[in-house]
Amino acid sequence: xxxxxxxxxxxxxxxxxxxxxxxxxxxxxxxxxxxxxxxxxxxxxxxxxxxxxxxxxxxxxxxxxxxxxxxxxxxxxxxxxxxxxxxxxxxxxxxxxxxxxxxxxxxxxxxxxxxxxxxxxxxxxxxxxxxxxxxxxxxxxxxxxxxxxxxxxxxxxxxxxxxxxxxxxxxxxxxxxxxxxxxxxxxxxxxxxxxxxxxxxxxxxxxxxxxxxxxxxxxxxxxxxxxxxxxxxxxxxxxxxxxxxxxxxxxxxxxxxxxxxxxxxxxxxxxxxxxxxxxxxxxxxxxxxxxxxxxxxxxxxxxxxxxxxxxxxxxxxxxxxxxxxxxxxx
Amino acid sequence: xxxxxxxxxxxxxxxxxxxxxxxxxxxxxxxxxxxxxxxxxxxxxxxxxxxxxxxxxxxxxxxxxxxxxxxxxxxxxxxxxxxxxxxxxxxxxxxxxxxxxxxxxxxxxxxxxxxxxxxxxxxxxxxxxxxxxxxxxxxxxxxxxxxxxxxxxxxxxxxxxxxxxxxxxxxxxxxxxxxxxxxxxxxxxxxxxxxxxxxxxxxxxxxxxxxxxxxxxxxxxxxxxxxxxxxxxxxxxxxxxxxxxxxxxxxxxxxxxxxxxxxxxxxxxxxxxxxxxxxxxxxxxxxxxxxxxxxxxxxxxxxxxxxxxxxxxxxxxxxxxxxxxxxxxxxxxxxxxxxxxxxx
Numbered sequence: 001x002x003x004x005x006x007x008x009x010x011x012x013x014x015x016x017x018x019x020x021x022x023x024x025x026x027x028x029x030x031x032x033x034x035x036x037x038x039x040x041x042x043x044x045x046x047x048x049x050x051x052x053x054x055x056x057x058x059x060x061x062x063x064x065x066x067x068x069x070x071x072x073x074x075x076x077x078x079x080x081x082x083x084x085x086x087x088x089x090x091x092x093x094x095x096x097x098x099x100x101x102x103x104x105x106x107x108x109x110x111x112x113x114x115x116x117x118x119x120x121x122x123x124x125x126x127x128x129x130x131x132x133x134x135x136x137x138x139x140x141x142x143x144x145x146x147x148x149x150x151x152x153x154x155x156x157x158x159x160x161x162x163x164x165x166x167x168x169x170x171x172x173x174x175x176x177x178x179x180x181x182x183x184x185x186x187x188x189x190x191x192x193x194x195x196x197x198x199x200x201x202x203x204x205x206x207x208x209x210x211x212x213x214x215x216x217x218x219x220x221x222x223x224x225x226x227x228x229x230x231x232x233x234x235x236x237x238x239x240x241x242x243x244x245x246x247x248x249x250x251x252x253x254x255x256x257x258x259x260x261x262x263x264x265x266x267x268x269x270x271x272x273x274x275x276x277x278x279x280x281x282x283x284x285x286x287x288x289x290x291x292x293x294x295x296x297x298x299x300x301x302x303x304x305x306x307x308x309x310x311x312x313x314x315x316x317x318x319x320x321x322x323x324x325x326x327x328x329x330x
Numbered sequence: 331x332x333x334x335x336x337x338x339x340x341x342x343x344x345x346x347x348x349x350x351x352x353x354x355x356x357x358x359x360x361x362x363x364x365x366x367x368x369x370x371x372x373x374x375x376x377x378x379x380x381x382x383x384x385x386x387x388x389x390x391x392x393x394x395x396x397x398x399x400x401x402x403x404x405x406x407x408x409x410x411x412x413x414x415x416x417x418x419x420x421x422x423x424x425x426x427x428x429x430x431x432x433x434x435x436x437x438x439x440x441x442x443x444x445x446x447x448x449x450x451x452x453x454x455x456x457x458x459x460x461x462x463x464x465x466x467x468x469x470x471x472x473x474x475x476x477x478x479x480x481x482x483x484x485x486x487x488x489x490x491x492x493x494x495x496x497x498x499x500x501x502x503x504x505x506x507x508x509x510x511x512x513x514x515x516x517x518x519x520x521x522x523x524x525x526x527x528x529x530x531x532x533x534x535x536x537x538x539x540x541x542x543x544x545x546x547x548x549x550x551x552x553x554x555x556x557x558x559x560x561x562x563x564x565x566x567x568x569x570x571x572x573x574x575x576x577x578x579x580x581x582x583x584x585x586x587x588x589x590x591x592x593x594x595x596x597x598x599x600x601x602x603x604x605x606x607x608x609x610x611x612x613x614x615x616x617x618x619x620x621x622x623x624x625x626x627x628x629x630x631x632x633x634x635x636x637x638x639x640x641x642x643x644x645x646x647x648x649x650x651x652x653x654x655x656x657x658x659x660x661x662x663x664x665x666x667x668x669x670x671x672x673x674x
């Protein structure tokens with residue numbers, strides 16, 4: 001049985017004049033210890049997905065329908081008291097900016113001990129010992145010293161290491177990491193990515209990695225969801241999505257990278273921009289930017305369907321596949 | 331193309347031994363310190379840029395690349411005249427520009443324009459797009475008739491894909507990519523020859539980055555622009571730059587043609603930087619792990635700025651600052667280990 005099973009998750013935001021849908025019937029599964037990437041540009045709904053899984057959406061956002069089965073229980077129905085037992089304990093979250101997660105007026109040690117003692121019956125001394133072990137696991141220099149320091153005394157890379165140590169504090173089953181390396185320099189990013197991968201593998205922790213960076217997804221995850229305008233447009237094995245993308249948006253995203261074009265040549269850009277939530281075009285939301293769009297695409301929303309080893313929501317891909325099937329049948 | 335009849339043309343931009351230090355302690359009380367039983371006056375300084383020498387030739391796109399706090403934005407601001415260097419010279423088309431008054435710099439501003447990272451902060455929220463684009467044209471051409479100002483702006487708007495119907499709208503009505511397009515249009519309205527771009531893509535999404543980078547490439551070809559391009563993104567450098575300067579702690583550690591730098595990086599820091607870029611390939615690349623962290627620019631290492639994190643550092647590196655040395659393939663590398671052949 002999978003650790004996490006999301007079915008038809010729909011998230012809406014009740015604005016003053018209208019209600020907008022930020023997530024449209026998202027479905028996916030995550031096996032125990034599996035690493036899943038969620039890729040997309042700003043406004044695609046990837047962070048909303050992360051928050052919804054933690055039930056941390058704040059008003060005016062709310063889960064409208066759908067289920068989130070986490071280890072057998074539907075957490076969309078779970079009361080807040082039960083959620084507090086799950087958050088931090090079974091599912092931990094890592095954000096882009098560690099200064100948002102860390103309390104600036106408490107030392108690192110106080111914050112780690114407080115977290116441990118909120119979930120476990122532990123003496124201060126034992127909690128401190130566990131905190132120290134976790135800091136060693138994230139390979140921080142002088143861990144004893146760090147426990148006594150305040151967040152502002154540490155560098156960005158060190159803070160992110162501490163956040164990862166805190167995420168691992170209660171041996172969770174799942175870590176949701178929302179752009180964990182985006183604010184870091186590349187040399188630090190490479191270290192943090194390597195650390196995250198090693199720790200997830202060693203402790204059999206599942207990972208949902210939310211990012212816009214295809215390189216990061218490629219190196220850390222086994223499966224990937226590509227999101228566009230609040231929908232999953234492509235899902236499958238990371239390697240296959242990177243090497244053989246099916247959806248025109250995924251193709252466009254990969255082809256737009258500078259390394260896909262010879263130096264000095266024009267990049268293969270996707271025209272236009274992601275639609276805003278209040279103004280989603282009819283039919284396929286990508287159709288106004290898509291080179292393959294036909295009348296059907298502008299009218300009918302494509303359903304996500306199995307195509308080979310990936311799932312794709314695209315009329316054009318469906319057309320190609322049915323043509324192929326016809327030819328094979330002849 | 332070299333004209334043998336005349337003297338060689340000076341580079342469009344030249345930095346000679348430029349330094350920039352920022353005073354950390356401003357007030358008298360902050361500067362008073364009690365040490366060895368005595369009160370002393372002490373002044374701490376951030377050494378943002380240290381002895382940087384660069385040239386940018388006409389038609390080039392020189393990329394300055396480096397990590398947070400390496401001084402790359404300070405270099406851009408020094409060149410644009412927004413900051414005055416603490417030492418050294420900035421020369422533009424052969425003439426010194428760092429010691430001139432605002433008034434004397436005005437004609438130069440027309441030839442040199444800047445594009446900033448944050449398109450949300452660089453457009454005045456209370457000005458319509460037309461006002462924002464027309465203002466620089468009117469400022470630099472006070473004799474131009476309003477009709478001609480509008481015509482000039484319209485021409486640029488069409489060239490960079492700013493819809494003329496946006497004229498009377500305000501910046502908040504546009505997305506980040508559209509705003510950056512407007513900011514580029516504003517820079518181009520005065521027909522500059524030189525563009526200083528400080529991380530113009532960093533705030534944009536991947537598909538929008540490609541649009542804006544294409545726009546800058548187009549403008550380079552169509553208008554013969556020269557760029558000083560500040561970025562942390564190595565894939566953008568590889569695509570856009572003709573030459574690259576790698577900055578570490580305010581010092582140029584390697585300067586080379588883009589193709590040479592990516593094919594054969596020499597400085598240990600450049601190598602670490604290139605190896606750390608996440609690739610869309612199978613598995614983790616074996617990136618070069620640097621020990622420790624970037625030292626503070628308040629107290630610089632005595633020798634090579636990279637010495638504290640470098641795997642090749644020895645006694646000489648700890649005491650003597652390396653000088654840029656010309657390599658066989660034309661690149662400049664400031665490293666004792668490279669000079670002594672200790673880096674393979």
